[in-house]
Amino acid sequence: MNGPLVQIDQVVVEYPGKGWRTPPFRALKGVSLAIEAGQTMGLVGESGSGKTTLGRAILGLAPVTGGAIRFDGRDISGLGKRGRRALSRDIQVVFQDPYTSLNPAMTVNDILTEPLLATGTARADADRRVRALLDEVHLPADAGSRLPREFSGGQRQRIAIARALSRDPKLIVCDEPVSALDLSTQARVLDLFAEIQQRTGVAYLFVTHDLSVVRHISHRVAVMYHGEIVEEGEADTMTTTPSSYYTQRLLLAAPVADPARQARRRRERQALDAAHAA
Template sequence: MANNPILSVENLVVEYGAAKRGFRVLHDVSLDVGVGECVGVVGESGSGKSTLGKAILGLAPVRQGRIMFNGEDITHAAGAARRRLASSIQVVFQDPYGSLDPMMNVGDILSEPLEAAGQSRRAVRLAIAEMIERVRLPASAIDRYPHEFSGGQRQRIAIARALVRRPKLIVCDEPVSALDLTTQAAVIDLFIELQRDIGVSYLFVSHDLGVVRRICHRVAVMQRGEIVEFGDGEQVTRAPIHPYSTRLLLASPVANPQAQARRRAAWLALRQADRVLPAGQ
């Protein structure tokens, strides 16, 4: 547990539908994120990892439990309270092109949240110029539109938009999964640099243990809506204890073709063992 948590999720249950016939997506989930810490949430599709991020952002129905942010209960924050939180909690999505308005240039995309917060034109201009520099884009990017950039550059724009109001926490929902391995590495390095320089905290959602190994201080592994392993990032991503975490590790890609082939063979062997073992074994 973090000594100084900015975010605490306690016994969270998320359920869609009616109370007695609803479909439960999260089962009694608890975790915390410290100030300046990156906590990874890893699992296959359908594990509930993205739903956890949505619940923190107020986009999923919480049935039980609570979400504490900076000492405040935000479990059911709505309306003005949720809008106020936008300055402190931001999100970076998987698809940067889908999350950026194609009709707005980069300058307008970054200035919109600052103008909504009532900042002066001069303050807005300075903040935009600084953020463009921080995410390693040329100053000329301000006047260009999202379709003029590569996927990696668009994700840098999305990161700049998330950071421009200097939030305390960013929910990163598969932020590099749509990028090739080389671009992934560059964007992860950018996340690490920004965290070091600004002190922002991350909840980093991913399906790839190899990705979170590079950036996350602690890692929670989710399966079927539950956290099955949560601990030090190095330990969980290199020598996991839970069998499901081991399967995720073997499924994560590596650059060496021979090592990848060995991982694939071991993963297939585990899957075969799952099929022949009696239920509950």
């Protein structure tokens, strides 16, 4: 493959206005971004910035009204349902809330075998694949016979990750996958994402509101504000010395466990706001 795995070129997403005279709402305003094979692009922004909409556009869940999204060199912007089903082998998703993204009435084995059986995999082969997936995400061998409610939040997210990995995708869109977890569980799940990437070569689009989260997993980071990318660069630079006011403010807004450091960050943020307003 020549070029990036995913090439997003001047993508526009619009939703109809609520009234007949209301103009459409433009959620993405000509966004361009590239995701390299085997790497992680962190996509950061506040609620309403458009970051989740971009992930949904890649997944075919948001209408692309302008520009193009190319995956492995192929334009996937206007694929129909049949094309999207075929593409699901290569593009998967891990959603934010592990409590609602898993069917509570199905065992873990049924949850994980469902996408395999739907594409013609024999039951014995699917069961073997599930055992391997549970081992990959560090869950016990007997997890397959249990229901999602029997697991903690972190374990449920591991099940969701296993489901995304079941068909060996090239890209996983991770939509705030650790924001519903406590800090210690977040760290373990992030380590798991990194371990899986190193072993399989899967690429991630990692959507989050927290710059401190993407610091630990991303190769590059893009920051969104009001449907546009305001800054993009290497993760080390973006999470330590960003150039734009908005990214600097996001960095200072990230919580830290030390009360003294948190107070210092608050003062620095107030000084940054004052300088920006002057």
